[in-house]
Amino acid sequence: MKKLSLAITLMFVPCLAQAWPWSQDMANQVSIKPQESVDSTKPGMAPFPKRSQPVAGTMVFVKDQDAARNMVNPVAADDKSVAQGARLYAIYCTPCHGKSGTGDGLVGEKLVMKPWDLTNTNQMHSWNPKEYPDGYIFGYMSLGGAVMPSYANDLSATERWHVVNYVRRVLQKGQAGITAAQAK
Numbered sequence: 481m482k483k484l485s486l487a488i489t490l491m492f493v494p495c496l497a498q499a500w501p502w503s504q505d506m507a508n509q510v511s512i513k514p515q516e517s518v519d520s521t522k523p524g525m526a527p528f529p530k531r532s533q534p535v536a537g538t539m540v541f542v543k544d545q546d547a548a549r550n551m552v553n554p555v556a557a558d559d560k561s562v563a564q565g566a567r568l569y570a571i572y573c574t575p576c577h578g579k580s581g582t583g584d585g586l587v588g589e590k591l592v593m594k595p596w597d598l599t600n601t602n603q604m605h606s607w608n609p610k611e612y613p614d615g616y617i618f619g620y621m622s623l624g625g626a627v628m629p630s631y632a633n634d635l636s637a638t639e640r641w642h643v644v645n646y647v648r649r650v651l652q653k654g655q656a657g658i659t660a661a662q663a664k
């Protein structure tokens with residue numbers, strides 16, 4: 481019995497080692513950290529350079545999917561926008577939703593919850609614009625889903641609308657630029 485409890489105790493030793501102070505060694509190097517002061521007389525955080533300003537427009541805060549649904553697509557679904565959307569879709573969405581948009585991406589196949597079909601070919605889920613306006617797709621990218629991550633940090637708001645236009649015009653074959661208000 482004693483041997484068993486000793487064995488169990490030893491099993492946990494590596495876990496504890498992770499929490500010991502020297503596990504920070506790699507992080508605490510002599511290198512200068514982001515925004516760290518380089519002036520040894522004024523340690524701490526470096527002051528922001530004069531005239532620096534917070535950047536606007538890198539992230540749109542969408543409250544929830546209901547608010548997103550009613551957003552009007554501000555980017556015309558012209559060829560230029562669709563081409564940009566195609567490029568971004570290939571980078572950010574194909575791993576799960578696949579080139580076809582049906583959810584046959586290599587990463588998607590491994591997920592417990594399969595990525596949903598973004599095309600208009602699935603009889604079970606028609607992309608009726610009254611139910612699923614442009615803002616819905618925008619909202620999904622901004623907020624993410626149960627399994628799907630949010631893309632609000634990786635894609636600017638305009639970029640997300642380009643992807644919406646690509647999904648509408650190419651993957652769903654022509655349902656472009658429909659807002660909830662227009663579809664009513």
Ligand code: HEC
Pocket residue numbers: 569572573574575576577587588591593594595596597598605616617620621624625626627628629631643647
């Ligand atoms: C890591 C895998 C993954 C990536 C990458 C991904 N998705 Fe998804 N997506 C999912 C999954 C899984 C779902 C199913 C619902 C959920 O997770 O809540 C989904 C659902 C959706 C839905 C809702 C579909 C419906 O029928 O209601 C939309 C729209 C969507 N994704 C768009 C995108 C777009 C556009 C991109 C690229 C910017 C993207 N997704 C990238 C996994 C992913």
